[in-house]
Amino acid sequence: MVEGAALSAGRALREFGDVPLVTLEDLPQDGIVLPLGHIGAPTVSHEMLPSGREAELIRDTVERMLGRPVVAVMASEIGGGNGVEPLGLAARLGVPLVDADAMGRAFPEVQMVSTYVAGKDPGLVLLADVQGSVAALWPVDGLWSEQLARALCVAMGSTALMADYVMSAGELLGAVIEGTVTQAISIGRALEDAAAASETAVAALQATLGAVALLTGKVADVERRTGGGFVRGSVIIDGVGDCRGRRLQIEIQNENLVAIEDGQVKASVPDLIAIVDSQTADAVSTESLRYGQRVTVLAWPCAPLWRTPAGLRTAGPAAFGYDIPYVPVELAHA
Amino acid sequence: MRDLRIGVDVGGTNTDAVVLGAGNRIVASTKQPTSPDVTSGMRAAIETVLAALGADRERVGRVMLGTTHATNAILERRRLGRVAVVRLGAPSSTAVPPLESWPEDLADAAVVAATVLPGGNYVDGREISPLDEEGLRRFLGSVAGRADAVAITAVFSPGSSGQEARAAEIAAEELGPDLPVSLSHEIGALGLLERENATVLNAALHRVARHVHDALTEVLRGLDVARYFAQNDGTLMAADYAARYPILTIGSGPANSIRGAAYLSGLADAVVIDVGGTSTDLGVLTGGFPRVSAAGVEIGGVRTNFRMPDILSVALGGGTVIDGRTAGATSVGYRIGTQALVFGGRTPTLTDACVAAGRAKVGTHSAPDELAAVLRDTDERIADAVDRMSLGKTGLPLVVVGGGGFLVPDGLPGVREIIRPERGDVANAVGAAIALVSGSIETIVPAGNGRRAALDAAGAAARDRAVQAGADPSAVEIVEVAEIPLSYLPEPALRVQVKAAGALAEVP
Missing domain, CATH: 2.40.390 (CV3147-like)
Structure with a gap:
């Protein structure tokens, strides 16, 4: 799954240019941050790839509904393909990527996010599918967000791009897990260095983590x-x-x-x-x-x-x- | 009476041929150097055993060929056809166009044009878009006269193959019925990019397949011989089937070796170790077939989802050079006959160490005793490799084949028995000659009601494919069913892989 995400992210970076990595404090505090991630069955997302327009459709809908600009993209979960793909999505939108995510790992259910734990409302939740349809929800809480998103995802073909906890940079402060993109990069670097020094990869990974x-x-x-x-x-x-x-x-x-x-x-x-x-x-x-x-x-x-x-x-x-x-x-x- | 068959295996160093008679007795065999063009070495091997048969050559009814023609063609970008690449799936999948990860020179050599058109299905069978017949006709018209083959891949075609079949009809109408068309649902499994890559490579290989076919016809001239090609799972396919699916011949060598070792030892479950001059390959035979590796393989720098035999290669062989007190990373390779100490040369090799230790009796000169000490280390590396491949199952027998087999000690921890079959030197060619014919299919089936009926349908489709590939319909059996549950779906569903195999149908 990571390979597919890496391919589309690599392509977006070549086509749209590099993406700055920023902290929430670096951003205009009332600017909107889009936490993005794919939901659905991995086997499906490996076969039915995105159109590439999903993030743009979500961004346009958010800006129209909230009347404020989207200033950055963030990974909803740093694990797997969902940790890699937001880099390409940020490139497509021409905005920076926040050095943080809402899990610091991967979890199977959408309410299992730091923003939920920090007591935030899911706020505006959006899903976009391969056809170009966008659904926008205002669920009452994280559990309903999970159930409604799941049902919509099935109708959308069991894979969709989702944004939830769409809120301003200021509101997200303290409700995300910071530094996880940097940590992911340092893991990659440690593995590369280990390969160059013919050290064992597992030992290098263990030390970094x-x-x-x-x-x-x-x-x-x-x-x-x-x-x-x-x-x-x-x-x-x-x-x-x-x-x-x-x-x-x-x-x-x-x-x-x-x-x-x-x-x-x-x-x-x-x-x-x-x-x-x-x-x-x-x-x-x-x-x-x-x-x-x-x-x-x-x-x-x-x-x-x-x-x-x-x-x-x-x-x-x-x-x-x-x-x-x-x-x-x-x-x-x- | 046409009771003889010829097995041929093209390896990296040697091309081997054997003739098997009744009861699979070896009637004749030869080892010829593999030629850079592959074809002349293959021809020399077949001609040598035909000559050894003399008048009995009329009794040859079948030839089974395991060859590296397809692999070499891709690696060297030679003799590849130019493919028109069609993906059906828009608006989905346009984020990553076809050939995204291909090495540029391979794409240049093998592809004339690529497009993504509206079409494809969802996982549950609904259409993403109706097939864009107009657009397809326009695209095919634009490549007419330039394309040697067409590769068609639709999203979720392993579950819903209708659009690919319709697109093939349109290709025949636009470009003529003789232009080869490769359909992804006949080639690979779920995973769009990997299946598409394999389908494009398959389409590019049609010319290679025709070349091998012509070369075989020439060397077998005057003989009425049915031809079969070995494929990567250790089974055979009839030549006309192989002509449509040439990519399936890639990776047949290790599978042949494992099957041949098994046959020569009479075992269906074993670890097989093939010790050559430069490297040692280990594989596992389970229920008569090579165990396949979990990961898809890269061919010529292109990711596919082909499952190859699970092979562990260790850089140890009879020609491995001893560097001080340890086995080094280099080998004298085919020069062992002149460079090893026991052959009067000046380079200490593992063959010399085995002679010093009394494990091997080869050569004309003696080897210094102290070389034997290096075998403590190589024995440990071999034991570790065997342990890794046996997956903790102790008590499996170990079958030793290959010219450097003496490198394997007589006792290894966790191994019940070490078997060194006679004629292990041509195990791979024997493997090609004795293999079964198979067909397999991968699809998605519901996990609840309807699972049984869907599994039966998949089984019937796999049997059909085995019969098409040349199996005797009355002998085909389902030999493997793998069910993998899918997550996050509305209805519980399973990804199912079914393989059917059986003996070759009688030569008419």
Whole structure:
């Protein structure tokens, strides 16, 4: 998915020019920021690509409805293709990209965003499809935003570009997770440097993220079931090398939710759990997990906002139906 | 009686040919150097075994060819046809036009023009736009006389193939019925750009396919021989089918080697290790077929979603040069017969180490004992590679083939048994000769009611494709069904991959 987003973003940058990276403070405080991201099924967005006009249609609708200019684009989630695509969308709109996002990671449901945790109303929500249709909603809260957006997305062909929490730069201050674009760039740079110095990619990634390696092993079993529009299931990873004899189970709902070893929780949402290729350190997405892959499981602390009571209510273990206490990953491995 | 068959495998270094008789007994075999043009080496190998057969050459009923012609044509941008590229999907998909990630020189060599036209379907079957027949006719008219082939890719055609089929009819009307047309739903799986890339490459390869066909006809002149081509999953397709899908021949070499090793050892589940002069390739045989890798492959710098055999290559071979006390990164390659110490040369190689350790008895000179120490390190690297490929399943047998097989020690942790079949040196050509014929299909089916009926329909389509490719209809079986649930859809749905395979139909 990231490759497709990288292709369209690269093309937009060549066609429309470079994009400045800014902080919210750099922007006119009453100017509108568009948080953008694709929602829908990854398999669909990999097949039915965007028209390229979606962001422009959303921008024009927002400016008409709010009567104020859009001054920047922001990624709704920094994870996966949604972290890369806003760069190209900002280029198309000729505006800067905010060095922040609303997750600091990826989450499967649209109310699982920092803006919701910070108590913001979803405000104006817009979806644009490949045909050029734009839908604008004023949902009463984040949960309704999720349900209405989901229904519209299906009608739009199960993939759409979405903007929510459309508000001014001043209103977004303190309600986003800052510095995540810079962090993404530093991860890329660390991996490049590691390749140049023939160091192991996973070690470089681990150092950059401040991550704990939970296990290095092979995917021994992948069990998937669909329910409520999501792929749920679990992955079993058997240790190899120094980890031989150990076994880690990861519960998934599009994202990796909980990692369990010997009945003990080793890491859980909202902390980050990533399954990466042991050789290349490339992320292995839930949909592409296959028996036999050689992987390393990394876990690292989420943004502090997610550890507040409101953050844990929104995206802690209980929000995904797990009756387990949340233990910060660095404490579980102290 | 036409009971003999010839298996041919074109490798990077050698082109091998074997003749198999009743019970798949090896009647004749040869190893010829692979020629830069590929064709003359192939011709030499076939002519050598035909000569060895003498009057019995009349008994040859089939030839199975695993060749690198298509790969070489793409890598060298040679003999490629010029393709008119049509994508049906506008207004969707226009953010990334066709050929976006292609190396410029390959696009120049293989493409005459590209367009994105209104058309395509949604995941649920609705049309994104009706097919723009007028626009298609205009585009085809503009390339008439310049295009050697047409490649047509519609959004979601693996689920809804109607627009591609209609577009093919229009292409035949506009450009004549003989111009080759490649339709993406017959070539690849979901993933628009990767499937489109594979479809364009396939269309560009028609000329190569015709060239191989003509070369085979020439070398087999006077013989009434059915021809088959090996494909990347270790199965065969009849020549007329391969002429329509030449891209499927890419990557057949490793698959042949794995199938051949399995056949020679009589196993259906095993790890196969093929030790050559420069590198060692490991693959896994599961249920009689090579395990495929999860990731799509790049061909000539172009991303496709072709699934190739899952191969792990390790830079170790009989010709690997010993650098101090360790196995280095370089190999003497085909010069081993003059440069290795045991052949009177001056370069210490892993073959010398194996002679010193008593694992191999080759050459005319002795090798210094201390070289044997390097094998501790290479044994460990081989053990690690075998472990990686066995995915933690202990107790799998290991089949050793290839000229440098002595490099593999007699005991490895987690390996039940090490088998070194006779004639492992021509395992890949044997693999081509004994392979089954297959057909596969990928589509989207509902997960709830209707799943069973949709799976049956996909199975029937896969069987059909196997029979079209040359299989005996009464012998075709479904050999693989993979179901992957899709997320965020209105109705739960599954992406389904089905493969059917069976023995070749009798030669009439």
